[in-house]
Amino acid sequence: MSSDLWDKPIELMIENSDHFRSVSSTRDAMAYLMTSWPTKGGKSFSAARRACLGAIDGKVDSATAKLAFVRAAEEAGILRR
Structure with a gap:
């Protein structure tokens, strides 16, 4: 298995797009998906x-x-580009 940390974090838009969240690992992603x-x-x-x-x-x-x-x-419309 490769490292849990990603080479580059993924930024997500929160609420009204004025706030962002950085997801930098598989565990972070799973937690965000579930909560x-x-x-x-x-x-x-x-x-x-x-x-x-x-x-x-x-x-x-x-x-x-x-x-x-x-x-x-992308499908959820929360990926920050």
């Missing part, structure tokens, strides 16, 4: 959750989990 995600459900949300759990368990590469998380953030 603060704006919409539960959806294809990308489910894929990101599965990928992050798999990465934490050592069955999925951290980079794969990061990519799934980015796709979910």
Whole structure:
């Protein structure tokens, strides 16, 4: 399994887009998906959750989990570009 930390953090927009949150690891991503995600459900949300759990368990590469998380953030409209 690769390192839990990502090479570059992902920034998410919070609430009215005036606040941001930086997610820099698979564990951070999983915590954010489970506690603060704006919409539960959806294809990308489910894929990101599965990928992050798999990465934490050592069955999925951290980079794969990061990519799934980015796709979910794009779908949810919270990815800061």
